[in-house]
Each structure stands twice: as C-alpha cells, then as structure tokens.
Ligand code: ATP
C-alpha cells in the first residue's frame with residue numbers, strides 16, 4: 001500500500017458533523033448581515049504581496065513572519081495567500097469604483113492563511129467573516145458594527161464575550177503619542193525583547209501589543225494614549241460610546257489595545273472570551289480612514305471588523321448551544337426493482353412538496369433499512385414494497401412517536417408529514 005497523504009499541518013478538514021454546525025452558523029450570520037443592510041463581496045484568495053505589505057504594514061507579525069508568499073513561476077511576480085481580507089476588499093472596491101455612487105456596506109467570508117504555530121484556536125488556514133463599511137466617517141457606523149456583533153452573540157447564544165474598546169485617535173494625536181512612547185521605551189531599552197527593540201524605531205505602538213509576559217509591567221506603566229487626544233478624536237470616541245451606552249452594550253476601556261495591523265485610527269476594539277483559553281479574541285476591528293488612499297484610491301473613511309469562525313464555533317460548542325443539525329423528514333425504504341423505481345420517483349415527489357428526504361441506497365433487507373431510517377433521525381419512514389406498487393401507494397410509518405403505519409398516495413403522505421411538522 002502506498003503511504004497515506006495527509007493534510008498540511010494547521011489546515012483542517014471540516015468533517016460533516018462539524019460542517020453541519022458551520023452551515024447553521026453561516027445561515028444565522030447571513031440573516032444577521034441582511035438585517036443590517038450589508039451586501040456580499042467575494043475576492044480571490046491570492047493577491048499581489050505588495051497589497052498586504054502596503055496595507056497591513058511591513059513591521060507587523062503578519063507581514064514579517066506569517067504570510068504564505070511565493071514567486072509565481074510564470075510571471076515572476078511575488079504573490080501571497082491572503083492573511084486577512086480587508087486589504088483585498090478595499091482593493092476590489094477601488095478597482096471597480098464601488099464607492100463612486102456612494103458609501104458601501106459590505107461583507108465577505110472565507111479562508112485566510114497565516115503561517116503561525118498551530119494550536120487550539122490558531123490555525124494556518126482559518127476562516128473569517130469580515131464586515132467593511134467604506135465611505136462612512138461618523139461614529140454611528142463604528143457603533144453600528146459593535147451593536148451588530150452584540151446582537152450576533154445573542155443570536156448564537158454565546159454569552160461570555162466581552163468588549164474591549166480604545167481609540168488610537170487622529171493622525172496628529174497618534175504621532176504625538178508615538179514621540180512620548182518612544183522616549184519612554186528608549187529609557188527602558190534594556191528591558192525590551194528583540195522584537196520590541198526592533199519595533200521601537202519602526203512601529204513603537206506595536207510594542208504595546210506584545211504577547212511577551214515579561215514585558216507586561218513595562219507596558220502597563222507606559223504613557224497613556226488618552227493624554228494626547230485632540231478634540232476631534234475625543235468627540236468621535238464619545239460619539240461611539242454614547243451610542244453604545246444607549247444601546248445597552250457594555251464595554252471596558254483598554255488604553256493598551258492597539259491591534260496588530262498598521263492601518264487603524266480612531267476606534268479599535270476586540271471581543272474577548274474567557275472560555276477558550278489563550279486564544280480568546282473572537283472578533284476584532286476598528287476604523288481605518290487612511291487605508292483606501294494608501295492602496296491608491298481616492299481618500300475615503302472606512303471601518304470594519306473580522307471574526308474568527310473556528311473560535312466562534314468552538315465557543316458555541318462550549319456553551320453547548322450548538323443545536324443538532326436538522327434531521328431529514330423522511331427516510332425511504334424499498335424492496336425489489338420495480339418498488340425501487342417507484343420509491344425513487346416518490347422521493348422526488350416528496351421533495352417537490354418541500355420535504356427533506358433520504359433515499360436508501362444500501363440494497364439491504366427491510367429490517368436493516370429500517371435500522372438506518374431510525375439512525376438517520378428522520379421523523380418518518382416511507383416504505384415501498386410490491387403491495388404498495390400494486391396499489392400505487394406508499395406506507396408511512398412514524399419513527400419518533402407512537403402511531404399506526406398507514407398506506408396512502410404519495411401526495412397524501414406528503415400532506416400528512418407536513419401537517420405533523422406544523423404541530
Ligand atoms: P491574535 O492576536 O489572536 O493573533 P490577530 O490580531 O492576529 O489575533 P486579526 O488579524 O485581528 O487577529 O483577525 C481577526 C480574528 O480572526 C481574530 O480575532 C481571531 O478570532 C481570528 N484569527 C486570527 N488569526 C487566526 C488563526 N491563526 N487561527 C484562527 N483564528 C484566527
């Protein structure tokens with residue numbers, strides 16, 4: 001026998017039991033997005049490397065060490081599997097002039113790729129649902145994003161998710177803060193680790209995002225961003241907060257929250273749960289007013305967020321609220337060639353009437369087919385043998401409740417099964 005070929009480390013198959021849960025999640029997400037007026041957009045998973053370098057920033061974990069980048073053999077171009085999709089979404093909006101008629105509320109969903117150390121909640125191919133509002137400047141849209149997340153957590157039944165909120169302020173506020181922070185970090189240069197020392201010059205705010213526990217105290221004592229805020233920054237932030245208060249969404253201000261990507265300004269936030277161990281951030285986002293121009297578009301304000309689907313599904317399972325995937329309405333058992341053909345047509349007729357139907361393909365005895373019917377979770381078995389074919393009828397047997405087996409025409413069987421569903 002030849003050696004088994006396995007999937008790539010950190011890239012998971014999502015098997016049927018799990019994938020059914022994914023679909024329930026995706027259905028809920030789609031209804032939720034529609035309720036807020038967001039429209040879908042789909043971008044390729046492969047983009048020019050330059051797009052991510054320019055948007056996410058050269059001195060970030062993602063660009064420095066997590067991207068799947070390769071040179072295309074044919075064109076000689078450097079390409080990258082998308083590590084996130086905000087940049088792709090903005091690129092697509094610019095390329096197709098989507099903002100010409102006015103602002104756009106968009107969402108996407110799909111796989112992202114980052115070469116990280118795989119562990120629970122951290123994979124090399126993972127999935128995000130991302131929401132981007134392009135062309136909107138006011139704090140109301142920041143608040144809308146947060147309020148809509150809160151609604152989704154309620155819908156999914158995941159209670160244990162808390163909101164951490166911060167503002168990075170305007171460009172001016174950020175550069176004033178940057179100067180103060182660099183001064184502070186330089187005074188403590190000896191205590192920094194290699195990554196942070198390097199970032200001190202290139203991207204000092206990112207030092208605050210360090211996950212190294214040894215730097216905890218140093219970071220806690222660093223100057224606060226709040227002190228450098230100008231009136232416009234404070235006004236925007238207060239605008240967001242007042243809408244959240246009115247909507248009854250609780251939050252914790254976290255002045256250390258900077259986010260790992262370069263493009264953010266003003267509002268930034270993360271939704272964090274205590275139920276998943278170390279990988280507790282299930283959703284993150286904020287405002288990125290400079291990005292559209294940075295990627296080559298006409299300047300336009302924007303904000304958005306992305307959630308980690310694997311982590312949210314894990315959380316749903318954790319909360320044991322993951323409802324079992326719906327079982328079929330009907331399992332069709334049949335015996336004999338003519339009966340098989342009749343049953344095959346009957347299955348289609350039942351589906352025409354809106355029922356979900358699993359047709360037995362095992363060719364086993366009636367007894368074994370009935371066992372399969374039971375295991376499928378179906379509410380009814382529809383049985384076809386020679387007697388039924390002669391009468392041009394089917395036998396209907398309730399599987400989940402007591403009740404007589406009855407014989408009737410297919411259309412009547414469908415009515416009866418549908419009626420019992422409504423009860
Ligand atoms: P982290 O600090 O956990 O590395 P991040 O700041 O790199 O997260 P973002 O780029 O903000 O993450 O992505 C948004 C969300 O996507 C995260 O909050 C998380 O839920 C999810 N996510 C990010 N990277 C991974 C991964 N490697 N595996 C699974 N989910 C991920």
Ligand code: MG
Pocket residue numbers: 061260
């Ligand atoms: Mg990361």
